[in-house]
Amino acid sequence: MKTLKVDIKKRCGEFILSVKFETSSDRFALLGASGSGKSMTLKCIAGIEKPDEGFICLGDRVLFDSSKKINVLCRERKVGYLFQDYALFPNMTAFENINLICRDNARTEELLKKFNIEGCSALKPAKMSGGQCQRVALARMLASDPEVILLDEPFSALDNYMHTIIEREIMDVLSGFDGPSVLVSHDRNEVYRMCGTIGVMDNGSLIDVQDKMGFFEHPATVVSARLTGCKNITALTADGFASDWGIQLELPSGCSAKFAGYRAHFFEMVGAEQKGKPNVFEVEVERVIEDTFSRVICFRQKGNKSESPDSLLTYITGKDTDAGDVKFLRLDPSRLILLER
Amino acid sequence: MDLSPLWITFKISLAATVFVFVTGLLLAWGVTNLKRGRAVIDAVLSLPLVLPPTVMGFLILISVGSNSFIGKILDSFGARLVFTWQGAAVAAAVVSFPVMYRGIRGALEQVDINVIRAGRTLGLGEFKILRRVMLPMAAPGILASVVLSFARCLGEFGATLMVAGNIPGKTQTMSVAVYTAMQGGDRELAYKWVAIIVAYSLIILVGLNCLPSLRRSRR
Numbered sequence: 308m309k310t311l312k313v314d315i316k317k318r319c320g321e322f323i324l325s326v327k328f329e330t331s332s333d334r335f336a337l338l339g340a341s342g343s344g345k346s347m348t349l350k351c352i353a354g355i356e357k358p359d360e361g362f363i364c365l366g367d368r369v370l371f372d373s374s375k376k377i378n379v380l381c382r383e384r385k386v387g388y389l390f391q392d393y394a395l396f397p398n399m400t401a402f403e404n405i406n407l408i409c410r411d412n413a414r415t416e417e418l419l420k421k422f423n424i425e426g427c428s429a430l431k432p433a434k435m436s437g438g439q440c441q442r443v444a445l446a447r448m449l450a451s452d453p454e455v456i457l458l459d460e461p462f463s464a465l466d467n468y469m470h471t472i473i474e475r476e477i478m479d480v481l482s483g484f485d486g487p488s489v490l491v492s493h494d495r496n497e498v499y500r501m502c503g504t505i506g507v508m509d510n511g512s513l514i515d516v517q518d519k520m521g522f523f524e525h526p527a528t529v530v531s532a533r534l535t536g537c538k539n540i541t542a543l544t545a546d547g548f549a550s551d552w553g554i555q556l557e558l559p560s561g562c563s564a565k566f567a568g569y570r571a572h573f574f575e576m577v578g579a580e581q582k583g584k585p586n587v588f589e590v591e592v593e594r595v596i597e598d599t600f601s602r603v604i605c606f607r608q609k610g611n612k613s614e615s616p617d618s619l620l621t622y623i624t625g626k627d628t629d630a631g632d633v634k635f636l637r638l639d640p641s642r643l644i645l646l647e648r
Numbered sequence: 649m650d651l652s653p654l655w656i657t658f659k660i661s662l663a664a665t666v667f668v669f670v671t672g673l674l675l676a677w678g679v680t681n682l683k684r685g686r687a688v689i690d691a692v693l694s695l696p697l698v699l700p701p702t703v704m705g706f707l708i709l710i711s712v713g714s715n716s717f718i719g720k721i722l723d724s725f726g727a728r729l730v731f732t733w734q735g736a737a738v739a740a741a742v743v744s745f746p747v748m749y750r751g752i753r754g755a756l757e758q759v760d761i762n763v764i765r766a767g768r769t770l771g772l773g774e775f776k777i778l779r780r781v782m783l784p785m786a787a788p789g790i791l792a793s794v795v796l797s798f799a800r801c802l803g804e805f806g807a808t809l810m811v812a813g814n815i816p817g818k819t820q821t822m823s824v825a826v827y828t829a830m831q832g833g834d835r836e837l838a839y840k841w842v843a844i845i846v847a848y849s850l851i852i853l854v855g856l857n858c859l860p861s862l863r864r865s866r867r
Contacts, residue, residue, distance in 0.1 A: 355765050381768040394766035398784040407780060408770045444766075451770045 308332050309366035311455055311487040315351055315358035324511040336490045336498040338534050339508030345491040349457045353388045354381035365455055387453030391460040393440040395432040401443045402428045409450035418446040438469040456488040495536050507531040528648050529566050537568040538621040551618050553611030557585040557640050564645035571623040574636040581635050588636045595630040604630050652817045653825040661801035664740035672748035680756050697746035701806025708739055708811050736812035736819050740801040748797040755789025756782055795856045
């Protein structure tokens, strides 16, 4: 099994990309907001962009090494790169798109069949649906016999239904693929379903790398907590006061965390006798949002004058809970996500 | 009326356009792939667009005249550019080059960069990407540049006059014929040539607007 090792730095004006990770069989995800440098990292691996310094190795092949002045051409790197907008050759039919790469009619037919797109064989990309385009792009990528697969937000141009289907097809491709793969995404669910190891990118740096279980249970930073979907985050003072939320928390003794997070569906409704106790909010409802299968209640601690966006908390509950009944909410301190930075 | 200026103009424009198409395409492709020095090289290649025709004529004369390096090489083969229609074609080529080069460069730059990158990650060589992907995608723009550049050859006057002179039946083009007729006081002939030139240019420009690929891309 080949290992992909990446350790690169690149400056683009004010922005500094600095990434170091390695991955082999375990599918690796780069999770981050847009502009965090995840696509740039992928482009550096593919040889589309050139890092300023560092190295990139795939198995025993050196793809880039600034100290030895090695920079293997993009076309010789054997990377399969799946683009967000498919990047099919628009002047060619699906068949020609694939056949131009493998130059083998039988293999092309076989790939078309594998992805169930024989019907599009004679169509040009403009006449195909998004899902069909992405399948052709997948087939074309496999036709080049890649040694590493890079997926750059491959679902972002697809609707929800097609997303689910193409995601499964990509999973099938990846599980039959004998090499490392890197997925770039901003969608925590997608990353959780598809990858084993998750690296969080923020402002050009890889700040948190963990296996996915650990990542969702104990994110290490505020940025990764937000990316795992944690909606409520506050700064903490030394004596355990949640300064954004405006309530006192009861923290385990010796806790030195600077921030705390709490997931929106872990709150518990309690009676008025709990008023003023630690970990209990006196709820002032600001708005109620009806979601498909849940009710989202946005609230703040009564009298909390903080202007911070984090002073507004989110409580997700069932459709049977009436927002008017939510007067006091207690959080379970053992479920707090404690963060150092 | 001697129609030879019409045929001479056509012959010169055709030769110049073929030459400029090949060089313009290769240089436009080269410049789009450049990482450094693009601004300067692009400016040098576009220079004939802004320099006075007399300056261009002067520069061509000193570089291909019988005392120049190129002129001496040509001389040893018994060939000559000054005062020949081939010389006029060189002048037309130099002057219409920026039109072709800039048009093709623009058309190539319009090609979706991700499609080109995809070609590279899939292992295609640069020339194959140009031939199989970029040229077909840029074809409407390239065709338009060819037509415009051909039309530009027609309007060439100053440099042609300096390099090829004004020899009736040999190097006298339509634009030079208008000038000669006016100089000779033959207004009627000048009117005729003006009418022919306007008609000829209109046909080319209407033809340009009717290119099917351009019509489709505008919809």
